[in-house]
Amino acid sequence: MNELTKAVRQISKNRILGQIFDNTFELAPKVNLEMLNRTNVKGTYKKARENVVEKILTNTINYDKLGTSPEDTVINCTLVETGIYNNDVNEKMTFVINEINNFFNQQSACFNELYKTLMSPPYGLRKGIIPIYLAHVIKELNISLIIYYKNQEVDISAELIENINKEPKNYRFETDKASVEKNKYLLELAQLFDVDFSNRKNKYNALTKSMQMWYAKLPKFTKQMIGIDDRLTNRSIRLLKRSLSSTDVNPSDFILHKLPSLFNSETYNIINDLGNVKNELENFKYNYALTDVKRMINNILGFNIDTDLNLSIKNWLFENKEVLQTKILDEGTKKFIELFAKENNYNEYELINKISFDYVGLFIEEWSSKTIDLFSQQFEKILDYLNKNDGENEITLIVNGNEIIKTFNEDTDESSEIVENIIEETFDDYGDLLTNEQKLALLVKIMKKYI
Structure with missing residues (x-):
């Protein structure tokens, strides 16, 4: 057999194999990027793919400024050449996109099901390109998705889609059934905790994270006084603290079930009660200072507990000026007297904070439950200077x-x-x-x- 005959036979064999492939995977879209269109993507193109997925999810791709970088090459080959970028999708890619959409039309399913479908005839997609199209469909969905890793809810992100691509059998989704009452509740929660739902497919994650961040930013003193101070002992506040302090929270379950139950409600009509709790916690440091600490100071100085502190302190210093001038004072008391060395008139909360810092080195919001007695003991020492003890030097x-x-x-x-x-x-x-x-x-x- 001469070389020409061998070459003809090889060409024939390749043609036959090509026809078998085309017939078997008749809906396989053409993606001209070998470094990505493979089962295992590594190195530069793996990172480029993750960056592109992130841009898809956040809608930040600038198609007018594409260059030749790996990231831009991925965008060109997977989104521009297939027509996805301008909604002029080619026929085979349309079937793929529709298949992914059909997957999400279910109430719940494991991602392994989708991967088996896309990687089998008639599609034959390689795993390397699936994250791009999965992200595209998720971004375009008009439903709220809840995705679970095993039994734990996870936020939708480029990292998540990369992890799904790695182990699809460990991830599943549920679609969130909307209702007028639920949507109103979620929007009111978003307004209360300043949450922007833009580009958010899982509103529950966004709400839960925002509430956790809000709680974390509350003053140390406020959080320590929950369950101790009478104003912060009701059941709703104590259970809210427990929930928002936990790292093991399933956002949808927390928002839809646990949060209403904190207020003994079987409906979503809890926004007013939650708003009152939020307001109580945010203003606790002010309320505590302007009631408890103010009354403590007035009581020690011998005035009516509700007297304006500017008046009570000025009067007390005036009445005891001569005695105090003969005493060697501690630093806290010296600074306390210096507050009114000039004709100052302070906002009462500002004044209390200054006095607190002078005597215990902490502002009210930095107190702990133990600081209350410490401040009282330190401030009360001011009365010792009024006693004329025998044997003074x-x-x-x-x-x-x-x-x-x-x-x-x-x-x-x-x-x-x-x-x-x-x-x-x-x-x-x-x-x-x-x-x-x-x-x-x-x-x-x-x-x-x-x-």
Whole structure:
């Protein structure tokens, strides 16, 4: 057999195989990109495919500025050449798109079913290109999808579609049956928690994530006082905290079933109650400061608990000015007095926050349940300065011609003895570098900071 005969036979064999393939996979769309149109896509084109899927889902492909990058090449070969980009889809690709749409017309199904259909006759798609068309159909769907990985709801994203492509048997979907009442409920929830449903196929994921983020941003003090403060002990608030703190939440079940049940409701008519709870939690730090902390301060200073703090503090400082001037004050009390060194009139919440920071180093929203007693104890020490105890020591300094007289108790302990030893050792170490007069001047300079 000569070479020509062999070549003719080989051509004939290839033609026959081609005809068998065409007859078997008569609806296989033509995608001219070998690096993608294969079973296992790796490296650059795998990443390019994921980026394209993300752009499809978010509707951010700019067809007017396509170049020659792997990502743009994928777009050209899978979306432009097939006519998907301008809704002029070729015949074979139309059958594929319709098959994927038919899959989602079911109430529920496993993605393995879709993959078997698309990879078998008459389509014969390779796994490498399926994520592109799956993403396209999902974006165009007019229904809300809930996708599960095993039994856990997952958000629709490029990463999810890549994972489905890897293990379709582990993923299934359910379509969400719409109703007028449910749609109204979801829209009201979205408005309450500032959720944008644009490009969102799973509204439940978007709502649940937004509520979880809202709860996470609440002040530490507010979250700690749930179940402790009388204003935050009702069942709905306690169970809402438990749900939004959990990492194991199925969004659709939470939004459609658990959330209404928190308010003992079998309907979706809970928005007003949920709005009240949201408002209570958001404003708790203000309400607590302007009631409990305000009353605590007024009570310690000897005023009616509802007196404006600007008035009560100014009056208390005026009445006790002479006594306080003779005392060596702690830093918190010094700053407290300095608040009204000038004729200031504060917003009460701002004033309470300043006092809180001066005495315990925390703003109200940073408190914990333990800070309440700590603040009370620290602030109440201000009354100790009004007591004239026997045996007080007195020191008189004349600084820049001004006589300063301060009284104090010799309240020494182990810590003060350690500091005293450090000072004496430091002076000894410097020996003749400082005269006694310089040492005394240095001590007076330090003392001025504390009197």
